[in-house]
Amino acid sequence: MSSFDVVVIGSGPGGYIAAIRCAQLGMKTALIEKYDSLGGTCLNVGCIPSKALLDSSEHFHHARHNFETHGIELTDLKLNFKQMMQRKTEVVEQSSGGVSFLMKKNKIEVFHGLGSFVDAHTVQVKPAKGKAQQLQAKHVIIATGSKPSALPFIEQDKKRIITSTEALSLSEVPKHLILIGGGVVGLELGSVYARLGAKVSVVEYMDSIISNMDRELGRELTKVLKKEGIEFFTRHEVTGAAVKGKTVTVNAKDKAGKAVSFKGDYCLVAVGRNPYTQGLMLDKAGISVDEKGKIPVNEKLQTGVDHIYAIGDVVRGPMLAHKAEEEGVVVAETIAGQQPHINYLLIPGVVYTWPEVAAVGHTEEQLKEQGIAFKKGKFPFRASGRARASMDLDGFIKVLAAKDTDEILGVHMIGPRAADMIAEAVTAMEYRATAEDIARMSHAHPTYSEAMKEACLAATGNRALNF
Amino acid sequence: MLEMKVPTVGESITEVTVSQWMVEEGDLVEMDDVLCELESDKATFELVAEQAGKVHLMAAEGDDVAVGAVICTIDTSVEVAAGDKAETKLPEAAKKAPQEEQKEPVVKTAPPSEPTSHAAGHPSPAAAKMMQEHQLSPQQIKGTGKGGRITKQDVLEALNAGVAPQQIIAGSRQFSRVERREKMSRLRRTIANHLLKAKNQTAMLTTFNEVDMSAILAIRKQYKETFREKHGVNLGFMSFFTRACCVALQENPAVNAIIDGEEVIYHEFCDISIAVSTPRGLVVPVIRNAESLSMAQLEAAVKELAVKGRDNQLSLEEMEGGTFTISNGGVFGSLMSTPILNAPQSAILGMHKIEERPIAVNGQVVIKPMMYVALSYDHQVIDGKESVTFLVRVKELLEDPAGLLLGADPVEMLLEL
Numbered sequence: 001m002s003s004f005d006v007v008v009i010g011s012g013p014g015g016y017i018a019a020i021r022c023a024q025l026g027m028k029t030a031l032i033e034k035y036d037s038l039g040g041t042c043l044n045v046g047c048i049p050s051k052a053l054l055d056s057s058e059h060f061h062h063a064r065h066n067f068e069t070h071g072i073e074l075t076d077l078k079l080n081f082k083q084m085m086q087r088k089t090e091v092v093e094q095s096s097g098g099v100s101f102l103m104k105k106n107k108i109e110v111f112h113g114l115g116s117f118v119d120a121h122t123v124q125v126k127p128a129k130g131k132a133q134q135l136q137a138k139h140v141i142i143a144t145g146s147k148p149s150a151l152p153f154i155e156q157d158k159k160r161i162i163t164s165t166e167a168l169s170l171s172e173v174p175k176h177l178i179l180i181g182g183g184v185v186g187l188e189l190g191s192v193y194a195r196l197g198a199k200v201s202v203v204e205y206m207d208s209i210i211s212n213m214d215r216e217l218g219r220e221l222t223k224v225l226k227k228e229g230i231e232f233f234t235r236h237e238v239t240g241a242a243v244k245g246k247t248v249t250v251n252a253k254d255k256a257g258k259a260v261s262f263k264g265d266y267c268l269v270a271v272g273r274n275p276y277t278q279g280l281m282l283d284k285a286g287i288s289v290d291e292k293g294k295i296p297v298n299e300k301l302q303t304g305v306d307h308i309y310a311i312g313d314v315v316r317g318p319m320l321a322h323k324a325e326e327e328g329v330v331v332a333e334t335i336a337g338q339q340p341h342i343n344y345l346l347i348p349g350v351v352y353t354w355p356e357v358a359a360v361g362h363t364e365e366q367l368k369e370q371g372i373a374f375k376k377g378k379f380p381f382r383a384s385g386r387a388r389a390s391m392d393l394d395g396f397i398k399v400l401a402a403k404d405t406d407e408i409l410g411v412h413m414i415g416p417r418a419a420d421m422i423a424e425a426v427t428a429m430e431y432r433a434t435a436e437d438i439a440r441m442s443h444a445h446p447t448y449s450e451a452m453k454e455a456c457l458a459a460t461g462n463r464a465l466n467f
Numbered sequence: 468m469l470e471m472k473v474p475t476v477g478e479s480i481t482e483v484t485v486s487q488w489m490v491e492e493g494d495l496v497e498m499d500d501v502l503c504e505l506e507s508d509k510a511t512f513e514l515v516a517e518q519a520g521k522v523h524l525m526a527a528e529g530d531d532v533a534v535g536a537v538i539c540t541i542d543t544s545v546e547v548a549a550g551d552k553a554e555t556k557l558p559e560a561a562k563k564a565p566q567e568e569q570k571e572p573v574v575k576t577a578p579p580s581e582p583t584s585h586a587a588g589h590p591s592p593a594a595a596k597m598m599q600e601h602q603l604s605p606q607q608i609k610g611t612g613k614g615g616r617i618t619k620q621d622v623l624e625a626l627n628a629g630v631a632p633q634q635i636i637a638g639s640r641q642f643s644r645v646e647r648r649e650k651m652s653r654l655r656r657t658i659a660n661h662l663l664k665a666k667n668q669t670a671m672l673t674t675f676n677e678v679d680m681s682a683i684l685a686i687r688k689q690y691k692e693t694f695r696e697k698h699g700v701n702l703g704f705m706s707f708f709t710r711a712c713c714v715a716l717q718e719n720p721a722v723n724a725i726i727d728g729e730e731v732i733y734h735e736f737c738d739i740s741i742a743v744s745t746p747r748g749l750v751v752p753v754i755r756n757a758e759s760l761s762m763a764q765l766e767a768a769v770k771e772l773a774v775k776g777r778d779n780q781l782s783l784e785e786m787e788g789g790t791f792t793i794s795n796g797g798v799f800g801s802l803m804s805t806p807i808l809n810a811p812q813s814a815i816l817g818m819h820k821i822e823e824r825p826i827a828v829n830g831q832v833v834i835k836p837m838m839y840v841a842l843s844y845d846h847q848v849i850d851g852k853e854s855v856t857f858l859v860r861v862k863e864l865l866e867d868p869a870g871l872l873l874g875a876d877p878v879e880m881l882l883e884l
Binding site: 338339340341343402405407430431432433434437 | 584585586589591592595596599600612613616
């Protein structure tokens with residue numbers, strides 16, 4: 001039996017990053033992956049392929065709607081959906097290949113097969129074909145991630161009623177895509193198909209889309225996406241869905257309780273994700289999951305069994321790749337005897353629609369609820385020279401700062417490249433910077449990031465310069 | 468809007484320290500609620516709300532505030548309903564913070580050298596990790612970043628300078644190099660200034676003698692029970708020493724005198740300062756006209772002052788003045804010491820522990836319960852002859868307590884001359 005200092009189960013961004021950090025710290029490390037390609041949901045059926053399609057569809061959208069304004073005339077603009085999907089597959093393959101390379105480079109032994117506990121120190125790997133083998137582990141890191149949630153009253157045939165996984169590999173552009181759930185995953189994929197010409201209807205139970213983010217972001221995003229032709233039905237409770245031939249009918253109750261129905265050719269169920277621990281045989285290691293299926297961990301991400309850790313989507317906190325990565329590093333360093341720490345408040349949330357949505361820290365609603373006195377500075381992109389040049393006039397940056405100290409408490413942005421720009425806010429908040437601190441730092445002109453400076457000026461004392 | 472000002476607490480007090488807030492910013496208070504605890508040079512006292520309303524704090528814990536300065540305001544337009552008081556609209560987080568600070572006043576009072584900001588002592592992510600691993604707290608590191616933030620380099624430098632973990636982890640090395648920085652309390656600062664002044668502004672020296680305590684021990688042994696039954700206090704050593712000193716002081720007035728500029732003030736009374744160790748530090752309350760008090764009255768006075776000192780109940784009046792001081796280091800086991808003057812007084816008697824020692828009596832070695840006594844005095848007013856005479860006289864009176872019973876001159880006392 002091979003024995004390892006650390007056995008990591010799951011090769012998603014949490015798992016493979018944990019494995020690399022363990023190897024860097026001199027530990028003999030094994031990585032177990034059930035699927036053939038490494039990288040988990042993120043690389044294979046999540047962040048990366050969706051971004052590939054978002055970028056492709058955005059180009060198409062620009063070509064169709066904006067090129068003319070730029071003075072570029074196209075005749076015979078045509079969508080080659082197959083090629084678009086092909087490119088996406090190549091991106092995924094390259095990324096996954098990159099992870100394999102990193103495993104080799106760091107001398108991490110990769111085992112393909114279903115990992116499961118035999119006992120607290122033994123993990124079995126059962127490949128699809130061939131014999132199972134057992135690995136002896138001083139430490140185990142569970143990084144098995146999550147799967148899309150299903151609604152109990154809707155049967156997903158994975159052809160017409162699909163999850164995000166299938167939505168990334170459709171063979172055609174839907175004519176009418178009905179989206180159940182106005183969260184991040186649904187809106188990103190809905191955007192892809194809306195840009196490619198599909199009619200998209202979003203049916204959302206809450207009164208707003210991206211309802212866990214600052215309310216103003218949801219409002220602004222609704223406004224922009226409506227312009228792209230996406231229809232929103234908020235406060236609609238889906239009651240069922242059925243497939244008949246090529247038609248999907250989704251039944252719902254509207255806010256008045258009246259029954260309504262939507263007919264389309266595809267229905268994407270994007271109502272969140274569930275932690276995935278199936279087949280792990282956690283009980284053999286002495287670990288049980290909570291009522292939500294998550295593995296309980298302490299602040300060092302230790303399970304009830306000291307030498308077994310769990311990270312990413314299988315534990316509490318937002319299901320985000322970058323959160324899992326941070327946790328992977330923390331666990332590796334903790335095993336090595338170091339004492340790293342994660343400030344969960346400062347893990348940014350991002351939505352890759354266009355305009356992008358990104359946020360970090362407290363929302364306005366949270367601050368009000370907690371009774372914290374705050375100031376608000378908002379700068380709209382329509383006042384940004386850079387945004388005018390690129391025709392990205394939608395959105396804004398909103399900075400919330402403590403009334404007494406001016407310390408930045410939350411930054412909420414919707415606009416071009418917001419996902420990249422949120423990093424500045426994270427840095428500022430890690431150092432507990434004040435709005436005026438950022439306002440006094442030079443931001444290159446003309447850039448989108450100037451909007452951050454202007455919003456901070458506005459928060460400091462209502463003295464934005466360009467608005 | 469009612470302004471709460473620091474009240475006048477004593478003639479010589481111009482400034483006090485806010486030692487603890489009992490209310491938080493925005494709290495609703497009722498009239499006579501305690502707002503804060505203030506500490507003066509000599510005593511601690513509470514400030515109470517003069518009216519009901521919403522409090523706005525204008526000084527932080529550890530701040531020095533002048534007498535008469537506004538320390539907080541009370542918005543009397545806010546109505547305080549019964550039961551409303553505890554429930555304020557402060558957020559949980561904001562509520563917690565000041566409480567934690569109360570537990571660790573060190574955090575609050577450690578004066579950062581940089582201008583303070585809300586982020587003073589806030590470590591960068593890399594610095595935070597390093598601090599965690601070396602068990603360092605922000606108080607142990609000088610933050611050189613903007614607004615007093617702690618940079619990675621700050622932690623490295625602290626480690627190079629040998630700053631050691633705050634707590635010892637179980638199983639690690641069982642010795643510690645912990646150092647703690649605390650702001651000196653106002654009382655401690657006063658004591659420090661006082662003592663340094665005494666040392667620097669006097670020509671201080673010490674004369675020693677030793678006392679055979681056999682007689683006093685015999686009296687105590689014989690009359691202990693009776694004395695307690697009669698007077699309700701224990702017969703200790705302080706009454707004997709105080710009385711002996713009063714007699715010797717009246718015979719040697721220079722020892723009971725005080726220099727005032729180019730003049731010397733002689734006292735016909737003996738106000739004896741008794742050094743009392745309290746949780747807050749050393750205080751020296753005064754027994755007035757000690758020469759006029761009986762043994763039982765002296766014991767009662769000493770006991771009262773000691774109890775008040777222990778409970779922080781001593782008033783300023785009780786600590787002001789005094790013409791001579793008695794300090795008993797013997798209770799802690801001191802064999803011999805040179806006490807330091809309690810300025811502006813000119814002399815202080817140091818008592819020490821009683822120890823059985825072989826001594827020569829009439830050519831024979833005998834074992835006696837002996838105590839060294841020390842008299843530190845200011846040579847500016849007191850000559851060697853007087854100081855030694857004083858101490859010898861104290862020794863004689865203690866070894867033969869009969870002299871104590873009558874005082875300086877029985878005839879004079881009798882005739883009230």
